[in-house]
Structure formats: C-alpha cells, structure tokens
Amino acid sequence: MKRLCLALAVAMSCGLLVQPAEAQKRYDAGASDTEIKVGQTVPFSGPVSAYATIGKTQAAYIRMINDQGGVNGRKINLIQYDDAYSPPKAVEQVRRLVEGDEVLLTFQIIGTPSNAAVQKYLNLKKVPQLFAATGVARFSDPKAFPWTMGFNPSYLTEGRIYAQYILKEHPNAKIGVLYQNDDLGKDYLKGLKAGLGNKAASMVVAEASYEVADPTIDSQILKIKDSGADLFFSATTPKQAAQAIRKIAEIGWHPVHIVDINANSMSATLKPAGLEASKGLISVNYVKDPADTAWANDPGAQRYLAFMAKYYPDGDKNSNLNVYGYITAQLLVHTLKMCGDTLTHENVMQQASHFTNVDLDLLLPGISVNTTPTDYRVNKQFQMIRFDGERWLPFGSVITDGNE
Template identity: 45%
Template sequence: MHKRQFITTLSGVTLAGISGLTRAQRLGTPGVTGSEIKIGQTLPLSGPAASYATNGKAMAAWFDLVNAEGGINGRKLKLVQLDDGYSPPKTVEQSRRLVEREQVAFIALPVGTPTGVAARGYFNSAKVPQLFIGSGAATWTDDVAKFPWSLGWQPLFTDEGRTLAKHILQTRPNAKVAVLYQNDDAGKDLLRGLKDGLGVAVKQIVREESHEVTDPTVDSQVISMQASGADVLVMWGSPKATIQSLRKAHDIGWRPTIYINQNSSSVPTVLTSVGLDKAKGVISAAFLKDPADPTWKNDPGLQAWSAFMDKYNRGAAKDYNAVYGTCVAQTVVQVLKQCANDLTRENIVRQTRRLDLELPMMLPGLRIKTSDAHPHPVTGLRLQQFDGTSWKLMSV
C-alpha cells in the first residue's frame, strides 16, 4: 500500500451519525473500555541493553501522574511492559503476547532498532499501531508506505550522522576519521548519514569498526582505530560500549576529537562511569535537556520534571533516558487527547499525523510538528560538548 493510499484510508474511516465512543465499542477496539486504555511495551528489562529500561520506567511513571489527575477523558492508562532482553526473536514473541493475550490497544515506545524491525511485520499484518519506537533508524520513514502502522519518534540516526559530518568539515576539514558503530540498522544508519554528510571528504574515513551489542568489550576495536592514525573518533553504540570505548581510548593515551551518540550521552550513567575528566571534550548531538547539566538548574521545565520524578519515579536515575521516556509518554498522551472518544486504531495512527506541540524537556527551538507528508515527530538536533562537568550547547 502506498503512503497516499494509507492516508486516504485513514481519513476515510468515518461512520456518519455514530459517536466516536459508540464506534470504538462497536468495532471492539481491544484494550479500550469506558474506563481504561491498555497500552503495551516491549523493552530490555534484562540483558546487555538493560540500561534502556529507564525509558519504560519513566513512561509508566508519567502515566501514573496522568491517572492520578483523572486519566484521559475519564479513562485510566494501563501500561503492560514485557521484557525482551533486546533479543529480536523474543521481541516478536512478546509482541504477539501483548496483542493476542493481553489485548492491548496499541504499542508505545518499544525499545530498540533490531527488536522494532523484527516485530514490525507482525504489527502491520495485525494492523496494530507500533508507535514512537525507541530508535532513530531511517527505516521508520523510508518504509512508511510499506509499514504504515509503525512510527519512530526521535531524530533519525542518518540525520545525526549528517550533523556530525557537517561539524567535522567545519572544524577539522583535514581530519582522519575512525568510526565505531553498532552492527545493526541503527549503527549502519549513523554510518550512512556520516558518509553522506562528508560527501567527497568520505575518503577521510581511515578506519571502520563494528561491534555487536552482546560483545563483552570493544577494546580491540579501539586499539585498531588508534593504530589507523585517526584524530577524530565517531562512536555509536549502547551506553555499555560507549563507556568502554571512552575509557579504553583514554587509558591507551589516544586523544582524538570524540563524538558519541545522543542515546549514550547521560552524565550520571555514562560519563561518570567513564570518569568525568576522561570524558572532557566529548561532543554529542542532542534534542533533549540533560537533567545533570547545571545549565538547566533554574529551567522551569526541568524543575517540573524533577518534581514529577521525585513523586512518581522516586529512586530512579534522573538521566537522559528518563527524560526520553517522559517525553514519549507526553506525546502518547497528546495523541490520545486528540482522539477524544474515537479510539479506533485507525484514528490513533491518524492523530500521530496531527501533532503540533512543544515539550518542556526538549532543547530550545525544537518542536514536534507532524503531518500526513511528514509523520516523523522529532527532526531537529543541536550539538553540545562536555566540559568536564556539564554539557554546553555549541554555536557551531
């Protein structure tokens, strides 16, 4: 089905003279009752990528806040979270369980690129919304016509790669670049975007190394990249791999200009584990405020978010991933508010194409605005550099 055909189908799902509530009941939207909306999520509560579970915990906490304030149009949100260990076959199994046994209305913030891709075919065959996938893989926009029920949320990894390439060309036009990327669609998208952005300067990439998310270490790859003579390192991987690569580079005396990915830029969970002095000077593209950055200590958005965390997610790390989970939860809530009483799965997807909002924890100047032609929610990025204490937004 072509993208235009799908949009037309969504727009045409109306039953004149029947209220949205009656329509939802008549069609029997799973997970929707007069008092509840049941939402599903797969995420790595265990395994090598378990640090990403912070996203889901923050989402659950925000839903608790919404429920405490009366829910959405009188309905409470129930989030069913299942552990997939960041294993694609397990994700498919747990996705089927959410739809067929748990009877959720839709999926929100399933974590991961390989896991999300593995389950995408099932969701689209079943016509169940797979919304705001925790991944910036380009496939969520490249293949929207083929998989219209699946939608990402954050900036694409290809755009992230192009942003880093632009900065490298502006500041280090003669750089020798080494790239360490996660060997999946996400890491490959970053590499593709970086190469596209470098253009004719792509020959300045002197070494490419990949790693699996399950690899015990990336030490050998770091040593190999140092031997290449590179003076710029672009690192894309999980928090664990990022910690290891930054620590190893410092320990062997390699001092390139280092770029790391936004998903692994948390000060408390990543940079502190490396050693703040060892991480000084690292650059990252970002779109969310880092709660560990003193720059935002008097920011009203951060203060409100911190108060929320203290009340509804007490004891959890106030890190970048928790901000991410909160922002996605807020986006889900906005979609459901716009649905009003028409909670058919078709209308839920339709409303993701009708968003126009600012979120308090997004960086200044960035906004969510979607349409039928541009369904992807977050597209903007800003560069920031770690000064040994906090992240500072860069003007270049």
C-alpha cells in the first residue's frame, strides 16, 4: 500500500511538473514575453497623403495601450513605413517589415494598390495581412487568401446599395461614373451595375476613369456632363472627389451626387472642396460622428474624444479618418488580447476569424463585428447619409449585406 501511495505521489508530482510545459507560451517571430511587433505601411506622402492621419491615430492609440500596460503584459511595437501609395514601394517596405523587422503580422496596410502588391507575398510567407484598409473583394476571400482579412466594407456591396437607392429614388436617372482605375474603382462600378441589373446598360450613360497620379480630373467631369448624365457617382479617393465637387460647382452642373465612403471625409474632401459646394452629397457610413451632439453622452464617443485630447491633440477629432484609425486599432488590440499567450501567425488568424458581436466604441448602434472562417468580412452593414452643408445626416435604416 505504501509503495502504491508513493507511486501515486511521484506520478502526481511529475504531473505537476509537466503541466507548465503543456501550458507553455507559443511565439512566432515578432512576439516575446515583453513585445509584439506589428508592421504597417502608410501613405505619409504621395497622392493620397490625406490618409496619413489614419496611421497617426493608430500609432497614438497604441501609445495609449502601452501606457496602460500593453496587451497581456506585452508592449506593442508598431513599426510604420511610408509607401507613398506606390505598389513597388509597398513591396519594398513590407519585405523589410517581414524579413528585416520580423513582425508577427502586418496591420492596416493602407490602400488597395499597396495591399494588392503584397497580398501574394504575405500569403506565401503565411504572415497575417490583418484588417487591410480596402474593401475590394479579393481581400476578404479566405479560400484564395487565408492570411488576408480586409477591414473596410465591401466596395461591391456599397455599389449595390447605391444602385438600390437609385432605383428607388431616381428610377429614370442617367448615371455618369468617375472611377479610380484600379480594383477600388472597378469594384464600385461592378457593384453598381450588378445592383442595377438589366437596367444598367440603359441607365449608365458615361464612364470615365483616372489614374491616381493624374493632376486633375477636369476632362473626365466635362465628358460625363456632356453625356447628359443627371446623376454622378464618384468612385474615388479624397483628392479626386474634392476636385470633382469643385469642378461640378464651377461649371454650374447640378446632378444628384453620390460619393463613396472612402471619399466622404469632412477634413480630407468636403472642406477642401467647399462645404457649400458639397451640400446635398449622398454617401454611406457605419460609424458615429463625434461632432454630432446626438453622441454627446455616448460612452464610446467620450472615450474617443478623451483619447484624441490626450494622445493626438493635433489631429482633427471630428475627422472620420481619425475615427477609422481609432476603431481599427481598437480591433487590433482586441484580437491580440484574444490570442493570449499563443502569439503565432496561425492563432492571430484563428482569433480574427471568430469574432462574435464585437462592439467598437464608434460603430453605430446595431452594427457590430462578426466573422467566421468562411466569411472574413469585418463590416457588412451601412447607414445611408446626406450632407446638409454642415454635417452628414443619416436617413433610412441600417442595411445589412447577407451575400458572401
């Protein structure tokens, strides 16, 4: 009996010794007991440098989290490089992040061209391309690219929603489309036409594309106006959207004017274009407007405003670009917290593909983040909005896209 008890005691003590080994922390390159390396490219310069403030907000948010002790006791080391919205530069900088800095993951690479340039490389390396700042469908396709997850609502979905609005409110419209000549613009055009269905051929009377580096889009606007279009869809980024608003006002044209979500920023588009010229614009949204008094007592909005005041006082607290930077960084931190002590490439994607009703401070009521291993779309819900000359006002109900 003594021998049996002794054997059990030895076995139990061995078990206790084994338990910590079974619960060992697991790290891939870029993670340790004290640090999590996250890499990002941002257009701090170049044709869409208006988006630079997104990266600045994200860096400020990470500073706040680190001041609070980090994530599960680890500080986040956010490494940011300028890619100037240039695909070759993005490739160079992302390779530097992966092979030189050895980041655990890339986060919020900004822009469709930059993300497209590095997608195959990151998937080959099995390094997460997390919350890519684009809504092109290929960045939320887990079958083809399991290591890539986009953040932005789908441009295809957004285009379909505009089509639904047009068919309901302007069924006899003659539509002219200005679009960026890349996946961003082409997805919007494709979504619009899909939503119009068999009416697309007769309703879309003009299409004009532009290159990001083009100095102006004046000739495209004149071409669309001369087509007889009375509804103008701007599938663009802020610089060209502002140019279009100004040119349309200058020539005295008064079409129904829709701008995509990438270009509806007050600070980056509407103010440069002129608020009076921007009056009547239609777009979509999925976040709270911190300048709207309706959110004055909202806890999430209050947290955001306190953050901006302390960590990014030079930033425009009312800019939707900074709101975007805040919620994307918040979702990154949520993901890393869920990873616990298993900070591997695989577990990052495992956690990011199992979000259930994740609430972010500045998402509109009724909108939350849900993902599955077969549905990587982080945002699938929209609210239609109209600019009244001072601010964006919501109309209609929240629209959810059920298509995968």
